[in-house]
Amino acid sequence: MENFRNTMIQEKVKLYPQYRFEWLPLAFAKTVSSELDFVQEARNSERAAKNFRNNKMVNLGATVEIVAM
Incomplete structure (x- = not known):
């Protein structure tokens, strides 16, 4: 995967030398x-639900914990 990534960066650098793609x-x-x-x-969802709990315009579904083995 890293070779693919490096190849893609090299190709983009050739096509668009004015931009720096190394960080992408x-x-x-x-x-x-x-x-x-x-x-x-x-x-994050639970925190958002807590932050908006008093706002009737926002309805966030509950998160459910599932244990899988």
């Missing part, structure tokens, strides 16, 4: 990784 894959990997952390996403 790492930032993307961090973002995707955090978005796929469903425990963290559940915490």
Whole structure:
């Protein structure tokens, strides 16, 4: 995967030399990784629900904990 990433960066640098793309894959990997952390996403959802609990215009569904083995 890293070879693919490096190849993609090199190709973009050739096509668009005026831009710096080196930071993009790492930032993307961090973002995707955090978005796929469903425990963290559940915490974020619970925090948002708590923050908006008195706002009748906002309706957030409940999070459900599922244990899988």
